[in-house]
Amino acid sequence: MDEPDELERIREKKREQLRERAEREQQLSATxxxxxxxxxxxxxxxxxxxxxxxxxxxxxxxxxxxxxxxxxxxxxxxxxxxxxxxxxxxxxxxxxxxxxxxxxxxxxxxxxxxxxxxxxxxxxxxxxxxxxxxxxx
Incomplete structure (x- = not known):
């Protein structure tokens, strides 16, 4: 796998983690x-x-x-x-x-x-x- 593909995969994984964290925080703030x-x-x-x-x-x-x-x-x-x-x-x-x-x-x-x-x-x-x-x- 070349380096640009690996970097994009890492970025996408990080974006997904941030989305999940934001969703959890939103749920917590709603109660x-x-x-x-x-x-x-x-x-x-x-x-x-x-x-x-x-x-x-x-x-x-x-x-x-x-x-x-x-x-x-x-x-x-x-x-x-x-x-x-x-x-x-x-x-x-x-x-x-x-x-x-x-x-x-x-x-x-x-x-x-x-x-x-x-x-x-x-x-x-x-x-x-x-x-x-x-x-x-």
């Missing part, structure tokens, strides 16, 4: 950098409509595992393409009941407004990232 505190059923629906991928944390302030999960969810909200929403099950008992929450914490991943994954109990960050990677581009 909030912090978890969204859900204010009620109507707000919950708005969040699901606004963002294509939403990881919903059904939690309670008195729940120890929920408190341990909070910093992980903060990091996921800051650096993934998914939005993270938090539903206080004490304040929004009907919402928790409608979504079949029986244990805390319960995490439900919604894709295009529909539940795609459900995780109950404390989850490590690697597992949550794996679930998000499976459902986000």
């Amino acid at each position: 909030p950098d912090a978890p969204i505190p859900v204010q009620g059923p109507a707000h919950f629906e708005e969040v699901l409509e606004e963002y294509p991928t939403v990881l919903v944390d059904f939690y309670a302030d008195w729940c120890g595992p929920c408190q341990m999960l909070a910093p992980i969810l903060d990091r996921l909200a800051a650096d993934t393409a998914a939005a993270v929403a938090k539903v206080d099950t004490d304040a929004h008992q009907l919402l928790a009941q409608q979504h079949g929450v029986r244990g805390l914490p319960t995490l439900v991943l919604f894709v295009d407004g529909e539940p795609a994954e459900r995780l109950v109990g404390m989850q490590d960050e690697a597992r949550l990232r794996q679930v998000l990677d499976t459902h986000t581009d």
Whole structure:
């Protein structure tokens, strides 16, 4: 292969990498950098409509595992393409009941407004990232 062809191949590869990076940055900038505190059923629906991928944390302030999960969810909200929403099950008992929450914490991943994954109990960050990677581009 001659040198001009090799240089063009390298340039094209670099352009593709830059395009992919720009797309990832655009996805990240389209979602909030912090978890969204859900204010009620109507707000919950708005969040699901606004963002294509939403990881919903059904939690309670008195729940120890929920408190341990909070910093992980903060990091996921800051650096993934998914939005993270938090539903206080004490304040929004009907919402928790409608979504079949029986244990805390319960995490439900919604894709295009529909539940795609459900995780109950404390989850490590690697597992949550794996679930998000499976459902986000």
